[in-house]
Amino acid sequence: MLQDFKKFLIKGNAIDMAVWFIFGAAFATLVKWFITKIIMPVIGLIMWKINFDNLFYALDWNTYKTVEEAKKAGSSIIEYGSVINDVINFIILGFIIFMMVRTISKLQKKEEEKPKETPADIKLLEEIRDSLKK
DSSP states (O other): OHHHHHHHHHHTHHHHHHHHHHHHHHHHHHHHHHIIIIIHHHHHHHTTTOOGGGOOEETTOOOOSSHHHHHHTTOOEEOHHHHHHHHHHHHHHHHHHHHHHHHHHHHHHHHHHSOOOOOHHHHHHHHHHHHHHO
């Protein structure tokens, strides 16, 4: 088992996976920032000026204007607005990753469809075969 793991590491699979994981984490951070700072304010403006960051339930049943105000009062809260942000973030990020994988798959198929040049030794063998048929 240790030998198999060593082969796995040497082949580059683990390194490729680590690079893609780091790239994905950085990309997810960028997408989350874009959604939180640009997309959600626009959606909130369209939907009667709702600020999703301030959508919450205070579990002490008091009324607070903001999440910060409720937290200062010591109230336990359920921030369902942040869940909405995260769901939209997940959907958009998932769609972007889907499009990337789809594009990469199409490029790989095109690469596979390209006729590969026949090696010189195979060409020579084909010429010998053809001359023997004659």
